[in-house]
Amino acid sequence: MKTTQILIAGFGGQGILFAGKFLAYKGLLEDLQVSWLPSYGPEMRGGTANCNVILSDDPVGSPIITSPDVLIVMNLPSLQKYVDTVVPGGQIYVDSTLISEKVERTDVKVYYIPATQMANDAGVPTLANMVMMGHVLKNNPELTFDGTEATVQKLVPPAKAQLVELNMKALQAGRDYQ
Amino acid sequence: MAERVLMKGNEAIAEAAIRAGCRHYFGYPITPQTEIAAYMAKKMPKIGGVFLQAESEIASINMVYGAAAAGMRVMTSSSSPGISLKGEGLSYIAGSDVPAFVVNVQRGGPGLGGIQPSQSDYFQATKGGGHGDYRMIVLAPASVQEMASLTVKGFNLADKYLMTAMILADGTIGQMMEPITFEDVEVETYDKPWALTGTKMQRKHNIVNSLYLKPDELERKNFERYERYKTVEENEVMVEEYMMEDAEVCVVAFGIASRVAKNAVVQARKEGVKVGLIRPITLWPFPKKVLRQAAERVKSFVCVELNMGQMIEDVRLAIECSRPVSLCNRTGGMIPDPDQVLASIREAQKGVN
Numbered sequence: 021m022k023t024t025q026i027l028i029a030g031f032g033g034q035g036i037l038f039a040g041k042f043l044a045y046k047g048l049l050e051d052l053q054v055s056w057l058p059s060y061g062p063e064m065r066g067g068t069a070n071c072n073v074i075l076s077d078d079p080v081g082s083p084i085i086t087s088p089d090v091l092i093v094m095n096l097p098s099l100q101k102y103v104d105t106v107v108p109g110g111q112i113y114v115d116s117t118l119i120s121e122k123v124e125r126t127d128v129k130v131y132y133i134p135a136t137q138m139a140n141d142a143g144v145p146t147l148a149n150m151v152m153m154g155h156v157l158k159n160n161p162e163l164t165f166d167g168t169e170a171t172v173q174k175l176v177p178p179a180k181a182q183l184v185e186l187n188m189k190a191l192q193a194g195r196d197y198q
Numbered sequence: 199m200a201e202r203v204l205m206k207g208n209e210a211i212a213e214a215a216i217r218a219g220c221r222h223y224f225g226y227p228i229t230p231q232t233e234i235a236a237y238m239a240k241k242m243p244k245i246g247g248v249f250l251q252a253e254s255e256i257a258s259i260n261m262v263y264g265a266a267a268a269g270m271r272v273m274t275s276s277s278s279p280g281i282s283l284k285g286e287g288l289s290y291i292a293g294s295d296v297p298a299f300v301v302n303v304q305r306g307g308p309g310l311g312g313i314q315p316s317q318s319d320y321f322q323a324t325k326g327g328g329h330g331d332y333r334m335i336v337l338a339p340a341s342v343q344e345m346a347s348l349t350v351k352g353f354n355l356a357d358k359y360l361m362t363a364m365i366l367a368d369g370t371i372g373q374m375m376e377p378i379t380f381e382d383v384e385v386e387t388y389d390k391p392w393a394l395t396g397t398k399m400q401r402k403h404n405i406v407n408s409l410y411l412k413p414d415e416l417e418r419k420n421f422e423r424y425e426r427y428k429t430v431e432e433n434e435v436m437v438e439e440y441m442m443e444d445a446e447v448c449v450v451a452f453g454i455a456s457r458v459a460k461n462a463v464v465q466a467r468k469e470g471v472k473v474g475l476i477r478p479i480t481l482w483p484f485p486k487k488v489l490r491q492a493a494e495r496v497k498s499f500v501c502v503e504l505n506m507g508q509m510i511e512d513v514r515l516a517i518e519c520s521r522p523v524s525l526c527n528r529t530g531g532m533i534p535d536p537d538q539v540l541a542s543i544r545e546a547q548k549g550v551n
Contacts (some may be wrong), residue, residue: 022212026369041204041375044204044375045204048204048377053303053377054204054375054376054377055374055375055376056204056374056376057370057373057374057375058373060229060230060369060373061229061230061314079458080376080537081458081461081464081536082454082457082458082460082461083370083374083376083454083457084370084458084533084535086535086536088538112387135484149420
């Protein structure tokens with residue numbers, strides 16, 4: 021019995037909700053129980069956005085996350101807001117292109133990924149979110165990288181099939197980052 | 199097994215409504231339920247249905263009234279302030295004994311309030327909202343799957359009892375995505391000999407109306423209607439009981455609050471507290487009997503609600519105040535975390551010992 025609570029946060033427009041959808045679909049295809057809860061409202065209209073994703077072997081209880089096992093942040097206000105909510109032993113993923121601050125906590129695993137820079141370098145500047153996701157998959161073996169392409173295909177409308185390849189490029193860059 | 203698909207709660211309602219045979223949607227946009235209208239706008243034209251964005255909530259509920267009188271499966275959806283505007287139409291629909299399906303994805307109130315999740319329209323949904331003696335069947339989903347299944351159920355019940363069935367959801371369940379399947383869709387169809395479908399010169403005119411100027415006639419109508427409501431109360435109560443077998447403390451919660459409460463119940467059980475959960479799925483008819491029976495076994499109740507304490511009144515009435523009932527609540531768009539509920543459970547347990 022395992023439940024992983026994942027909180028993704030950043031600015032509106034960074035693909036925070038899309039990244040969450042990616043993880044939710046990944047869980048769905050792996051026959052896990054999942055829930056995906058977006059922020060909605062004023063923050064969606066240009067401010068901060070966040071997204072709660074729960075992946076579990078058992079039916080999901082409350083979809084609202086107060087103490088995430090995994091925190092993924094793509095701007096400084098989000099890191100400051102949520103850093104202390106992560107459970108001891110949890111993981112924090114920081115887009116280090118956009119956040120220069122370091123995490124002071126020593127009871128969590130912190131991964132710094134220059135995702136925005138990497139996405140730019142890879143020619144997919146809007147997909148820093150997926151670079152982050154690639155690195156999350158790498159460090160969470162239960163999610164495995166297998167089946168990633170099938171997941172992306174679920175997310176991308178058929179009319180925009182060319183985006184599958186670009187998303188895969190970003191995900192692979194994140195996975196391969198050392 | 200049918201495929202599991204990920205859907206938002208709002209989209210699940212729309213898809214389920216279409217599968218239930220709804221071909222007429224009238225609405226006016228409002229957060230956090232606009233996905234229902236968006237889904238209908240996309241789908242209805244492709245299946246020969248009608249999607250119409252009315253000029254106001256009042257117009258849309260009266261369009262529902264009209265389509266319902268013509269015997270169509272019809273719906274509207276809105277959020278708290280919008281439902282207030284629909285109150286008059288809901289009363290007319292009740293007074294005319296036509297079936298309608300209405301969704302309220304609640305947000306914080308009163309007034310224009312906020313747009314975050316809330317359960318503060320419990321009174322409005324279960325006690326009236328519009329004027330006059332009437333009831334609505336009120337269904338409270340706690341998952342995306344139930345958003346779909348209770349939508350189908352709502353259409354069936356509305357047709358069966360010639361009244362409005364309302365889904366009382368909240369912004370969280372409307373906005374969240376969970377996997378669902380549509381395998382359990384069971385559409386019941388009912389003859390509607392009263393519907394305004396044109397006489398074709400072969401029968402007498404049908405009349406759908408809520409005006410009865412003779413008081414004895416109006417009284418008789420009301421008596422008849424309440425006989426029907428009594429049947430609903432006897433036959434249509436839906437409730438979930440969780441870990442109630444040996445419970446000394448009983449948490450009562452519906453919708454999203456029940457999900458949070460369930461987490462707290464699981465946690466409290468780990469601490470050795472004998473606690474269970476009763477989740478009303480129909481808020482009207484309210485599961486009075488189940489609560490009354492629980493009161494014979496448990497020592498204390500905790501009501502968890504996203505409002506200032508509304509369902510708690512029905513809990514107290516159901517158990518005839520035979521046990522203490524405490525309130526654990528947040529309001530205005532805030533949601534209690536499981537720790538707050540856990541603290542309330544511990545507090546209730548103290549009273550037991």
